[in-house]
Amino acid sequence: MVNEIKVKFLALLHEPPWRPWLKGIEERRIVKDVLTKMGLGSAYEDLGELGKSEGYALAKVIGKADVAKLERTVNVARLFSTSADEFLTPQAEVQVPRYKLNMFNPLYKYDIQEPRDVPGFVEDALNLYLGIENDVIRYNALYTSLELLWYSHNPKGIPVADPRSPTYSLFDLLYSTATLSNWFLDGDEPKGYLVKVDIPGIQQVISKARRASDLWAGSWTLSFLAYRTVEPLIFKYGADIMISPFIGLNPFLISSVIKKMEEGVPKDVAKKYRNLFSSEILTPYQPVMPATILLALPPVYEKADDVKREITENYSNAWKTLVDKCINSDVRERIRDFPIMPIKVEVIDVNNAFKDFREAVGSFTSGSSDLVEPSNSLFLEWLIKEVNKESPVKVLYGVTYALEAGKNTHALFKEGGKYALCTSCGILPSVVHGGEDKNLDEREELCAYCYIKRVLGKSNKRKLLEELGFYVEEDFEVIPSTIDIANLSLWREVLSKVGIKDNVKIPLPKPLKEYEDVGYLFYIGEERPFISILREPKKAKELFSNVNDDDFLRELPKKIKIYYAIVRGDGDFIGKKVWRGGIEMTLKVYIEKTRGSVTEEIERRLNSLLSLMKHLSLGPDDFIKGERSAVIPVTGIYLIAISRALALSAVKDASTVSKKGFLVFAGGDDVMFLTPVEEALDLVKETRTNYWGSPVGFHVFNEMVVDALSLYGRSYGVLIAHYKDAVYNLWEIAHSLEETKDFLEIKINSETRSPKDVTVVLRGRGAIEWEEAAILYNYPLVEGGKLSLRVLDVLDSLRREKKLTSSFIQDWLTTDVTVIREFPEDAIAHLFRRNGDPHLKLRGLYQDLVSLDLTITMKGEKWDQRKDASRDMDFSNSSPKKEDQRTEVINHHPVNRNKRQMERDQRTEVIKAIKQLEV
Secondary structure, X not given: OOOOOHXXXXXXXXXXXXXXXXXXXXXXXXXXXXXXXXXXXXXXXXOOOHHHHHHHHHHHHHHOOOHHHHHHHHHHHHHHHHHHHHHOOOOOOOOOOOEEEOOOOOOOEEEOOOOOOHHHHHHHHHHHHOOOOOHHHHHHHHHHHHHHHHHHHOOOOOOEOOOOOOOOEHHXXXXXXXXXXXXXXXXXXXXXXXEEEEOOOHHHHHHOOOOHHHHHHHHHXXXXXXXXXXXXXXXXXXXXXXXXXXXXXXXXXXXXXXXXXXXOOOHHHHHHHHOOOOHHHOOOOOOOOOOEEEEEEOOOOOOHHHHHHHHHHHHHHHHHHHHHHHOOOOHHHHHOOOOOOXXXXXXXEHHHHHHHHHHHHHHHHOOOOOOOOHHHHHHHHHHHHHHOOOOOOOOOOOOOOHHHHHHHHHHHHHOOOOOOEOOOOOOOEOOEEEOOEOOOOOOOEEOHHHHHHXXXXXXXXXXXXXXXXXXXXXXXXXXXXXXXXXOHHHHHXXXXXXXXXXXXXXXXXXXXXXXXXXXXXXXXXXXXXHHHHHOOHHHHHHHOOOEOOHHHHHHHHHHOOOEXXXXXXXXXXXXXXHHHOEOOOOHHHHHHHHHOOOOHHHHHHHXXXXXXXXXXXXXXXXXXXXXXXXXXXXXXXXHHHHHHHHHHHHHHHHHHHHXXXXXXXXXXXXXXXXXXXXXXXXXXXXXXXXXXXXXOOEEEEOOEEEEOOOOOOEEEEEEEEEOOOOHHHHHHHHHHHHHHHHHEEEEEOOEEEOOOOEEEEEEEOOOOOHHHOEEEEOOEEEEOOEEEEHHHHHHHHHHHHOOOOHHHHHHHHOOOHHHHHHOHHHHHHHHHHHOOOOOOXXXXXXXXXXHOOEEEEEOOEEEEHHHHOOEOOOOOOOOOOOOOXXXXXXXXXXXXXXXXXXEEEHHHHHHHHHHHOOO
């Protein structure tokens, strides 16, 4: 069996990134020239083909490997990555393409810049990687930085892997080849293990919270545990074992690589590596590691149980490490052996599965078809289908400790004692009491799990991460309280008026970072009782003595906001379609868009390949059932491209949210955050734009260009919450709002649109009614490479310009829905006139409202979309009922009731949303 690390160097370097432009570079042997300059010219071999000679020389020198012994493994892994694409691509000589097409939606393209400095790239690569002695650290450094290093010398110089079909980049191919090489270390048949690692109950862990810091701590705990579970494997076999998520841009891994460079790697080399990354991905403060992981492990284990055992032990050790670093009290021993959630590990023996796959293919082809070789590229999807056969397991919070908790409470009862339930989760017995611990409020009672989240949320994050073995670039942002989040704009006003600056910068929440030289003002009172201070003008003036603006201070209490927004977004059709090759066009049309034409031979091939996919039950359910034909083969390259797209979305979402709010989680397809009400829709629009990329179809990051998932939309739930309300139930409601997307149908001019891509807004305190939720179709439009969200743009314009009076909104919401839907122009004009707003003076506004001719139908009821945007009710003065309405609202969701269908008109929904978003 070949060395599992050495072969990866060849897999990543066997095609040089400038391969598409070899002729344009006048057949220069760039690698040979640089190696000769460095005194390493003897390592270069002329292998008869320039690209191969250049790539193999790099792999030989950087990998310190005998590439001749590794070549077969790489070739077979590459074949399993590309054979289906090659099968559908006509043989033809073509020029280097001037643009890169989006792999998922080839309607979008990006202009390619020619390489500017290939010699500089080669020289820097050799100087950087040869400065790292340890093979595994050097390889992981190569995996995480090679692409960034290329683009730092050659901005937007996207190397397409196949000029005949410019849909995937050379880096997609190299990453896929490296990943699949794990299964070809011991022959031409795949051997090894496909592993699915899952920490279930994510929402249970995150939502059991009373503070914003508790939310972050629960989310970060899961990200840390997921990463630290696979980290030993990454530093044993290489980062390419990660099929999903793509780990190359993950702050946890990058920070770990930098930390490991502190021993034995020259400081200037470590600095070169570090300087390739932007600051937001150098330190793993943000929870951006998903809790579900797919791994391709080499055949170094005797049996699947050995894999499962090692991963389970890694998870247990990660939990123990976190507990030991966070807790010094006797609580540590209570939960040290009981991780916050169980881990689920599914392992597929790749060789056994391949035999079944070959048999299934053979039953279709009879062994003589030209499909046998192309079918190899479908094997990875077959494996993933097998590993996902297990039904999802719903796990309740505290399940791992439940038995132990029962023993403890039983013993307590026998002694005549009593116990209180945790006031955060309401499930487990409390073990830490308010008044006894500085981390708790006086009346709080926390169980061991909620306690570790509380301690983690209030800890010195920099110190903790350093103790956990991570490199730390800068201090962590301060986690704001919910009242601080509600008043971030007011804090900016206050801090901007402070006259006396401090020489020492005091850390602040990231949206306030520019005011750190007056940061001391943010910490008045241990818990920053913002409202109690500002509602007492004399006290406020005393505390804000540095603000020389009496009028401002006098008006300050009136500006306090008591509502903030909980926002949850999730990509549409990710599991049901995207991961299974479900696109928005047929394979024939896709080939026409990407290859230029479909010959009779190619059409024959694609039809036979589609028939084979149906035979193997590969693709989305609607394709397998014959209901839709919009599908493309899911190859290793396709899966890596998805993982990379999601990784960039997560990085961009984390950066975007931190400027205006507070991030709870970013996983690429999903994003969760807290924000001031007035910023909620802005962040929805910005993160939705991130999802499709800018320009649409592409993520541009540090001059690197990667495909974005500009295929289906992303839906959001926006809950306007009171700062005093405990977060746990609110989090579930926000989740339910976002999930409403699964039960909607959009009609525009009587034409049914693809469902989802919606934003559902609800203000929640006291008696909450789902009928009050504003349902907004995001209505994506692309022009000139830019994405606009038509309905949200209209809503944003109405809110910001405040052109609609309260009486207008109220009149609209009490007008018969049918009248507005059937006679929109007359009805809206009448409403303007009735409220003293001649619509002719507001022609733009009038036309915007009239033009939103959309209808949203929901199973259970129909909603008028015009009203939903403006009828969000303000419950701030409602008297809460005895039962918890935030829990009751989930049970009263229209989907859970057998009500007749009802339509909502988009114009009305916009008006509802304006009402809901009042601050």
